[in-house]
Amino acid sequence: MNWINNVVPPKIRSFLTTRREVPDNLWKTCPLTGQMVFHKDLEANQFVFPGSEYHERMGAQQRLTHLFDDGAFEKVMMPAAAVDPLKFRDGKRYTDRLKEAKSKTDLEDAILVGSGKLDGREVVAAVQDFRFMAGSLGMAAGEAIIAGMLHAVAKKSPFILFAASGGARMQEGILSLMQMPRTTIAVQRLRDARLPYIVVLTDPTTGGVTASYAMLGDIHIAEPNALICFAGPRVIQQTIREQLPEGFQRSEYLMEHGMIDMVVHRHKLRETLSRVCRLLMNGVKNTKGKTSPDLEKNMNGSAYATQDDISDSDITLKPKTNNTSDTETIDIIEAEPVEGTRRFKGNKNDRSGKQPAPKGNRKTSSNKNQKSPEK
Amino acid sequence: MDRAETVRTYLNFEKPIAELEHKISELKLLIDDNTEDSLNSEIDKLEEKVNKTLNETYTSLTPWQKTLVARHPQRPHAMDYINSFIEDYSPLAGDRLYANDDAIVGGLGTFEGQSVMIIGHEKGSDTEGRIKHNFGMAMPEGYRKAVRLMEMAEKFSLPIITLVDTAGAYPGIDAEERGQAEAIARSTDCCLNLRVPIVTVIIGEGGSGGAVAIATANKIMMLEHAIYSVISPEGAASIIWRDAEKKEEAATAMKITAQDLMKMGIIDTIIPEPIGGAHRDKDHVIRATKEAISQALDELKDKKPDELRKLRHDRFLEMGRTL
Numbered sequence A: 001m002n003w004i005n006n007v008v009p010p011k012i013r014s015f016l017t018t019r020r021e022v023p024d025n026l027w028k029t030c031p032l033t034g035q036m037v038f039h040k041d042l043e044a045n046q047f048v049f050p051g052s053e054y055h056e057r058m059g060a061q062q063r064l065t066h067l068f069d070d071g072a073f074e075k076v077m078m079p080a081a082a083v084d085p086l087k088f089r090d091g092k093r094y095t096d097r098l099k100e101a102k103s104k105t106d107l108e109d110a111i112l113v114g115s116g117k118l119d120g121r122e123v124v125a126a127v128q129d130f131r132f133m134a135g136s137l138g139m140a141a142g143e144a145i146i147a148g149m150l151h152a153v154a155k156k157s158p159f160i161l162f163a164a165s166g167g168a169r170m171q172e173g174i175l176s177l178m179q180m181p182r183t184t185i186a187v188q189r190l191r192d193a194r195l196p197y198i199v200v201l202t203d204p205t206t207g208g209v210t211a212s213y214a215m216l217g218d219i220h221i222a223e224p225n226a227l228i229c230f231a232g233p234r235v236i237q238q239t240i241r242e243q244l245p246e247g248f249q250r251s252e253y254l255m256e257h258g259m260i261d262m263v264v265h266r267h268k269l270r271e272t273l274s275r276v277c278r279l280l281m282n283g284v285k286n287t288k289g290k291t292s293p294d295l296e297k298n299m300n301g302s303a304y305a306t307q308d309d310i311s312d313s314d315i316t317l318k319p320k321t322n323n324t325s326d327t328e329t330i331d332i333i334e335a336e337p338v339e340g341t342r343r344f345k346g347n348k349n350d351r352s353g354k355q356p357a358p359k360g361n362r363k364t365s366s367n368k369n370q371k372s373p374e375k
Numbered sequence B: 001m002d003r004a005e006t007v008r009t010y011l012n013f014e015k016p017i018a019e020l021e022h023k024i025s026e027l028k029l030l031i032d033d034n035t036e037d038s039l040n041s042e043i044d045k046l047e048e049k050v051n052k053t054l055n056e057t058y059t060s061l062t063p064w065q066k067t068l069v070a071r072h073p074q075r076p077h078a079m080d081y082i083n084s085f086i087e088d089y090s091p092l093a094g095d096r097l098y099a100n101d102d103a104i105v106g107g108l109g110t111f112e113g114q115s116v117m118i119i120g121h122e123k124g125s126d127t128e129g130r131i132k133h134n135f136g137m138a139m140p141e142g143y144r145k146a147v148r149l150m151e152m153a154e155k156f157s158l159p160i161i162t163l164v165d166t167a168g169a170y171p172g173i174d175a176e177e178r179g180q181a182e183a184i185a186r187s188t189d190c191c192l193n194l195r196v197p198i199v200t201v202i203i204g205e206g207g208s209g210g211a212v213a214i215a216t217a218n219k220i221m222m223l224e225h226a227i228y229s230v231i232s233p234e235g236a237a238s239i240i241w242r243d244a245e246k247k248e249e250a251a252t253a254m255k256i257t258a259q260d261l262m263k264m265g266i267i268d269t270i271i272p273e274p275i276g277g278a279h280r281d282k283d284h285v286i287r288a289t290k291e292a293i294s295q296a297l298d299e300l301k302d303k304k305p306d307e308l309r310k311l312r313h314d315r316f317l318e319m320g321r322t323l
Helices: A004-005 A010-016 A021-026 A039-044 A060-067 A094-105 A138-154 A172-175 A180-190 A235-242 A249-256 A265-281 A285-289 A293-297 A305-319 A337-352 A361-371 B002-006 B010-030 B035-057 B063-070 B078-085 B129-131 B140-155 B172-176 B180-194 B207-216 B232-239 B244-253 B258-263 B284-300 B305-318
Strands: A027-030 A034-037 A074-075 A113-116 A121-128 A159-165 A198-203 A221-222 B087-093 B104-111 B114-123 B160-164 B198-207 B218-225 B227-229 B269-271
Touching: A004 A285, A021 A361, A027 A039, A034 A039, A060 A113, A060 A121, A060 A159, A060 A265, A074 B087, A074 B218, A094 A172, A113 A138, A121 A138, A121 A265, A138 A159, A138 A172, A138 A180, A172 A180, A172 B207, A172 B227, A172 B232, A180 A198, A180 B180, A180 B207, A180 B305, A198 A265, A305 B284, B010 B035, B010 B063, B010 B180, B063 B198, B063 B227, B063 B232, B063 B244, B078 B104, B078 B114, B078 B160, B078 B284, B104 B140, B104 B284, B114 B207, B114 B305, B129 B232, B140 B180, B140 B207, B160 B207, B180 B207, B180 B305, B198 B284, B207 B227, B218 B258, B218 B284, B227 B258, B232 B244, B258 B269, B269 B284, B284 B305
Parallel strands: A121 A159, A159 A198, A198 A221, B114 B160, B160 B198, B198 B218, B198 B227, B218 B269
Antiparallel strands: A027 A034, A074 A113, A113 A121, B087 B104, B104 B114
């Protein structure tokens, strides 16, 4: 073959020679059984290896395509966040690492948020992509989660999170740590609006992500055999220098220890999500019909969140609807969550004067007691 | 405490100071009734030199050196603060679910005449204490106790003071088994939801999620040489640099000092420490901390319950947006 290499220009050469990397790219090997599966077949099977049922990690884009009806969704724009505020560099510049990750994944950061329909019902879903710097939580990802959740609040739709993360993005130092409380605030907005927040824990979900919004869902679903933990197995092993138990920190282990509600095969995920969203959204018809202002005023100061928290976005984003069912409430809103988050603030200030001072302020604690009786 | 004073622990970079002070104590042994003036003046000179060196060293500490100071075994810990400025301290224990975790201490008490709830990480100050308090590394029970106390505080309209000093939440099998992540998440959630004032002082190490869990407050203050970080410099060095020896570099790159965090708007106040660090003059730093807490509570005392929650939310949402 050498003479070909010498004569034929490189581009054409590839047509003439069979290269080893071709099968590498096109065929995926199951890490459990070593079985080779054609990549298109694997994708069609939602990246689950037939036979072993090994759940391969899934990219954000594909995740959303599989979730929404006909694979159609609108991307919720990510708000701009400061880039590399610490001017961080280890061997390499952090900005270079970011660039690399962006070109590798075609994502802006580790999170992709989409808005669309799930069995006809509007939902907002966020996916963390592990390929993007290990799905780490930095400022951009934090803003994306917040924007996504507020978008769901604005649309009064359930919020679904597909969690996957190595934890906080260390290159952003304390600012990444601060995403833990920041995202938790957005979770509280969902809670205040009494919208379902469903977390799907996928392999792997660890560190600061598990220790904040990913463990605060109404319902926790895990994919089989996903690593879900606070401290990773290696850290623990270094600390205690003992053998870790079989299946430690895997989905089934967490299920046994009461941290998640169910372990669901990826093929059943969509219908499960659709079902729990439906069940949660169809509760208490009489309160549902009256959505917001009036009702919430009555609830103010009681075991529920303050009106202040709930009705923000109603007023700004959908002045029209008051009385419609969920599905026809809104056509897809143009994705501009950046404004949503700002609006959210400014707006609060505008109206704060109008808020009747809630009377029994302390009563809120009973709320929390009700919500987490198992804790 | 007296015993601790006599056997002072010196950090590596304090060697010149250690030598000088050693010399002084030797000279002092020579003093008797017929001591010459020259000896006394020699001691004075040396003491002056110690002060000067301390001053120079401590005004130009590197982030890694600050990490060491923040972890100094003789640095005052939560109980030192509680014992000196909380009256009628009534410790409360247990999460009502599984166990009591002494890594997080807390209870009711009076701060300047006002009933408060105080919660803090306690590292312990001798071997026995350190084991009892698990070196300030809390289990899920610790965070669940914190939630219990915070909710109680809210129920009875008590302001909350938290003192943060932990290397991080404990990484262990049992901690994971009982939901360390969930416990931390719930505790942060609880801090954010409170409708009473919550004021935090990071008195030593603010280690990652284990710190955030009780440090999500209306006012966040830090001692001058305390650190607050997403991961320990050693951890970052071994993960990012893949070389644990790069901890000094990591400490600098991650911006973990009170001064850096102040610039980034993460904290509100820096509480000055005495020359040579908090461990050289505990009373001094405790007094300064008390004053800072008093001022912070004062600023919050007229806020309405919902306003307190909103202010806290706004403060955190704003974080990093203006960088």
